[in-house]
Amino acid sequence: MRIRPTAAWALVTATALTAPLLAAVPAAAAHQxxxxxxxxxxxxxxxxxxxxxxxxxxxxxxxxxxxxxxxxxxxxxxxxxxxxxxxxxxxxxxxxxxxxxxxxxxxxxxxxxxxxxxxxxxxxxxxxxxxxxxxxxxxxxxxxxxxxxxxxxx
Ligand SMILES: [Ca+2]
Ligand SMILES: [Ca+2]
CATH class of the missing domain: 2.60.40.1260 (Lamin Tail domain)
Known part of the structure; x- marks a missing residue:
């Protein structure tokens, strides 16, 4: 029964990794x-x-x-x-x-x-x-x- 904690940890890790990429998108789209x-x-x-x-x-x-x-x-x-x-x-x-x-x-x-x-x-x-x-x-x-x-x- 260790699957759930592992999956939750993976989700947190993925969010931490993608957050900076997502944050960069609006700046690029605004063409400023x-x-x-x-x-x-x-x-x-x-x-x-x-x-x-x-x-x-x-x-x-x-x-x-x-x-x-x-x-x-x-x-x-x-x-x-x-x-x-x-x-x-x-x-x-x-x-x-x-x-x-x-x-x-x-x-x-x-x-x-x-x-x-x-x-x-x-x-x-x-x-x-x-x-x-x-x-x-x-x-x-x-x-x-x-x-x-x-x-x-x-
Ligand atoms: Ca005309
Ligand atoms: Ca045309």
Whole structure:
């Protein structure tokens, strides 16, 4: 009849081991102090004509709230359908924002271009995902209705 005390001891041990891991999850999910999706203009202002200027008025801001620059090469931005933008070499400074515009243009500090010929962010609902080069999900941001056409992710 030593099974019960042993099982109880095992439960206590398991709880002690998993508690620190569980405590770390909310901090990671809150994206505080990390690289994260900040704001999305998913409905380009005005009529959606698919002109390049209209496509470029659709964008996602990614913010680096860490104290260090981050090399974004290989990071991915993906919509809910699976359309994917993969960053080339781009160093985002500490506390800086980079804007990913949907249309075509020349990459410059603060702005990169997806080079799409059509919109990627659905006006009536979509989900943006920011994915690390390793494939792990770093952040996501979704909306389910049109609202003002913008979404403040955090
Ligand atoms: Ca529009
Ligand atoms: Ca989409």
């Amino acid at each position: 102090g990390g690289l994260h999706l900040a704001k999305i203009q998913y409905d380009s202002p005005g009529k959606d004509t698919r002109s390049n200027s209209s496509l470029n008025a659709e964008w996602v801001n990614i913010h680096n709230s860490t104290r260090s620059p981050i090399q974004l090469k290989g990071y991915k931005l993906k919509d809910d359908t699976g359309y994917t933008y993969t960053f080339g070499s781009y160093r985002i400074g500490a506390g800086k924002t980079v804007k990913v515009r949907t249309g075509s243009g020349r990459n410059a500090p603060g702005t990169v271009y997806w080079n799409r010929k059509s919109y990627v962010w659905n006006n009536d609902g979509d989900k943006a995902r920011l994915i690390k080069p390793t494939g792990s999900l770093l952040d996501s941001c979704s909306w389910t209705k049109k609202d003002k056409g913008t979404k403040n992710c955090h």
